[in-house]
Amino acid sequence: MANEQQYPVQAAGTTFRIIETLHRLNGAGVSELADELTMPKSTVHDHLQTLTEAEYLVNQNGTYHIGVRFLELGGFARSQMKFYQIASPEMQKLAEKTGEHANLLIEEHGKGVFLNKAKGSEAVTLDTHIGKRVHLHTTAMGKAILANYPESKVDKIIDQHGLPSVTEKTITDAAVLKAQLSEIRERGYAIDDEERVSGMRCVAAPICPTDGTPLGAISVSGPTNRFEGETLTTEIPKNVLSTANVIEVNMTYS
Amino acid sequence: MANEQQYPVQAAGTTFRIIETLHRLNGAGVSELADELTMPKSTVHDHLQTLTEAEYLVNQNGTYHIGVRFLELGGFARSQMKFYQIASPEMQKLAEKTGEHANLLIEEHGKGVFLNKAKGSEAVTLDTHIGKRVHLHTTAMGKAILANYPESKVDKIIDQHGLPSVTEKTITDAAVLKAQLSEIRERGYAIDDEERVSGMRCVAAPICPTDGTPLGAISVSGPTNRFEGETLTTEIPKNVLSTANVIEVNMTYS
DNA sequence: GCTCTCGTTCGGTCAAACCGAATAATAATT
DNA sequence: AATTATTATTCGGTTTGACCGAACGAGAGC
Incomplete structure (x- = not known):
């Protein structure tokens, strides 16, 4: 199986990879996600920040979770x-x-x-x-x-x-x-x-x-x-x- | 109201703006979206392509729609x-x-x-x-x-x-x-x-x-x-x- | 009080998001 | 059916911003 999917907008791909991992782990912190995805913490943090500000994730004292916002869509x-x-x-x-x-x-x-x-x-x-x-x-x-x-x-x-x-x-x-x-x-x-x-x-x-x-x-x-x-x-x-x-x-x- | 939100990952912000517009319009084509968002068609197309390949949108003969995939999340x-x-x-x-x-x-x-x-x-x-x-x-x-x-x-x-x-x-x-x-x-x-x-x-x-x-x-x-x-x-x-x-x-x- | 771990901030760099323009495909009109 | 209008799609260059390493701050555990 080809491991590296290449979407036209790579950043969007990364964002959804993070969302899906969060879904799979049922909530996680920055470091845990970075380990799981073998990505730098800072990158993961950038995406989590964006998703939280856009109101798609919720941050419960350090742990990020998928928000029910997705139910709207x-x-x-x-x-x-x-x-x-x-x-x-x-x-x-x-x-x-x-x-x-x-x-x-x-x-x-x-x-x-x-x-x-x-x-x-x-x-x-x-x-x-x-x-x-x-x-x-x-x-x-x-x-x-x-x-x-x-x-x-x-x-x-x-x-x-x-x-x-x-x-x-x-x-x-x-x-x-x-x-x-x-x-x-x-x-x-x-x-x-x-x-x-x-x-x-x-x-x-x-x-x-x-x-x-x-x-x-x-x-x-x-x-x-x-x-x-x-x-x-x-x-x-x-x-x-x-x-x-x-x-x-x-x-x-x- | 501040019109230009600046997220750490701008591309992710763009992606979700497109998703939300698609939600509001209840499905749309590339040109319609580009007009609505005053963005170049090619950019919109790049994002739509990405989202469709990632299985979050569906393309019904030219018109893009929000997928029920979001229900999963x-x-x-x-x-x-x-x-x-x-x-x-x-x-x-x-x-x-x-x-x-x-x-x-x-x-x-x-x-x-x-x-x-x-x-x-x-x-x-x-x-x-x-x-x-x-x-x-x-x-x-x-x-x-x-x-x-x-x-x-x-x-x-x-x-x-x-x-x-x-x-x-x-x-x-x-x-x-x-x-x-x-x-x-x-x-x-x-x-x-x-x-x-x-x-x-x-x-x-x-x-x-x-x-x-x-x-x-x-x-x-x-x-x-x-x-x-x-x-x-x-x-x-x-x-x-x-x-x-x-x-x-x-x-x-x- | 110290250490270890986690989350967050910051600034540089080079890849890639963004865009304009050209092309292909489709729909509409005559 | 031929032509036009409108759409979706492809492509490659430019310059922005995504990505990353490293430093900083916060907090828990010992």
Whole structure:
């Protein structure tokens, strides 16, 4: 992997590297960041200063943290999406009906981004916060989206992000993935069998109104012991597909 | 107002100016942005290129948009906040009990940031998306927070952001505001009477566990015709204060 | 009170941010 | 379809400011 990315504006690249490291470390001081990034302290300090003055970071007695200011940008971007507006209430109903977690995911730059989640009565606590980015091939929603992309786009995404494994059941082979994608395309829905989180299964359907390009996907997820047999193969898919259909219809008739 | 802000890393300042303009215009092309910012197209293009490659912007056939990638940063920052974790479910209950919108706001860099909102059965559609930033003096939640800050901090915030009016009822005089803050401090809750949005009233209580410094505030908001008489002066405040108290207790006993 | 570590400030230097101008691509108009 | 207008993109030079090392200050720990 090429380690040195070269953006047209290098300083902006540095700034975001710092932000991302701060995100990863969940807050840090100047020296800690400088060590982590093998950069001079003064440079890091310059950037932190700038970001704090611009009100994107907060300094809690020496430790810098990502500010909720970023929610303004992300939250606004999300609220502008027709798909999010229409799908959210339906997703809520789906969670209530099934008693499990319902999720909403879109693709951006070849990765999946959770736009929303709704908690059902039985739902277990999850690792997914809103905005979380995941590799598409590790989730049912991601696979549902990929299955409806042209193969060239799928190849591009695999090339861009690879197929890293996050559990022992994650699909790491392109051929295996593609075979499953064509299955999904025929069946209409996708299943994730502990491919992202051990002990969790997930059933997802893509949202593809008008033409073929999927706008995103919805899913229901829960522990393996409640996601098996008839429930997994019939009942849950039926509910997910039905909700997906309602969203598709609502999307076309604004 | 000083027009030329000078950050230690100017390029980062430029990048965020572009991002903020893109946010304000809700997407734009290179030329439009260059005009708006009176910058050369090539410079704007360099930054847009960088931001897109870094996956923070998306390019939809020529028009650049803020990506939901920012949700990852903001959403994570929020999810790490104990206050958010504890207050959210209580806020949900408050919305159900009152049938109106319940809101959660914290202060960051002298402005108010909406962390969450819960929709009651009767709730009208609102202009506030999650992450929205507002001037503290224009909302009941903001005033509830300010009322529990030391005067020096209040002065600093007024100095920093001023007291701009957004409706004809917005408080624009520092003396008037301070008088109201001391009232709020005694009474324990704050009221916003169409000071941010015409036709809307809001009742808020600060969350101040352990020591005096407020962590944020919760509120219930709705149309003026449902927020009057006994409801406004007794019933709603009772519910809001009770919820605030539950949150405070839960905060102290982790 | 001393030391060690961390955050911050300062000024020089050379890389790169910025810009103008030229080119390519797209949309609009006739 | 040809032409024009407008857009996005590329390219290379200039000079600014990003980057860095080193010195300074603040604070915690012993």
